[in-house]
Amino acid sequence: SQELEQSPQSLIVQEGKNLTINCTSSKTLYGLYWYKQKYGEGLIFLMMLQKGGEEKSHEKITAKLDEKKQQSSLHITASQPSHAGIYLCGSPTDSWGKLQFGAGTQVVVTP
Amino acid sequence: NAGVMQNPRHLVRRRGQEARLRCSPMKGHSHVYWYRQLPEEGLKFMVYLQKENIIDESGMPKERFSAEFPKEGPSILRIQQVVRGDSAAYFCASSLRQGDTEAFFGQGTRLTVV
Numbered sequence: 111s112q113e114l115e116q117s118p119q120s121l122i123v124q125e126g127k128n129l130t131i132n133c134t135s136s137k138t139l140y141g142l143y144w145y146k147q148k149y150g151e152g153l154i155f156l157m158m159l160q161k162g163g164e165e166k167s168h169e170k171i172t173a174k175l176d177e178k179k180q181q182s183s184l185h186i187t188a189s190q191p192s193h194a195g196i197y198l199c200g201s202p203t204d205s206w207g208k209l210q211f212g213a214g215t216q217v218v219v220t221p
Numbered sequence: 222n223a224g225v226m227q228n229p230r231h232l233v234r235r236r237g238q239e240a241r242l243r244c245s246p247m248k249g250h251s252h253v254y255w256y257r258q259l260p261e262e263g264l265k266f267m268v269y270l271q272k273e274n275i276i277d278e279s280g281m282p283k284e285r286f287s288a289e290f291p292k293e294g295p296s297i298l299r300i301q302q303v304v305r306g307d308s309a310a311y312f313c314a315s316s317l318r319q320g321d322t323e324a325f326f327g328q329g330t331r332l333t334v335v
Contacts, residue, residue, distance in 0.1 A: 145326075152225075152312060153264075153326040198264065206277055206319055208254055211264040 133199035227327035246315030
């Protein structure tokens with residue numbers, strides 16, 4: 111079965127600095143989703159990538175899916191306190207739409 | 222247009238009691254997915270339902286857990302005779318079409334078994 115590994119598990123970044131989170135799959139990805147979760151809350155959809163080499167940006171967040179479609183990265187530019195939370199990558203495991211998730215990356219933004 | 226609504230947000234049950242978690246999908250959505258997030262673990266798929274049908278329950282524990290999505294009303298995840306290991310956050314997601322994985326997630330129900 112497919113496994114998604116996220117790295118790092120957690121990171122602390124100073125406000126204004128950039129950060130990158132990686133999501134690596136043991137198999138070819140047929141779609142990769144990034145979500146953000148704040149403690150005690152649900153998942154907020156950030157971005158979806160489907161094609162190898164695809165790159166999407168929203169505000170200060172950019173996500174890429176590599177050419178070989180086995181890894182994705184999420185990059186945040188000039189981090190702000192609002193970027194703090196747990197970032198999860200997820201990938202569909204079948205045509206029915208159920209997702210398999212990575213363990214998450216906890217991001218802390220310090221003043 | 223309200224999002225996916227889950228209730229209750231927090232639920233405390235004593236060991237051996239039953240827990241009922243409700244999920245009202247987004248308006249017009251007929252596909253519901255349940256996930257469980259155990260402490261210190263990632264989100265794991267439990268069950269996928271369409272109206273009145275269980276499509277995939279490969280992630281459901283074999284005993285004590287059941288799910289339904291009736292023609293009318295919310296989807297229900299039922300846990301009988303809860304044990305401490307059932308303490309977790311349970312999330313529901315809904316989608317308009319099968320395979321529409323940009324699913325919308327609810328806020329979750331945090332179950333604590335004491």
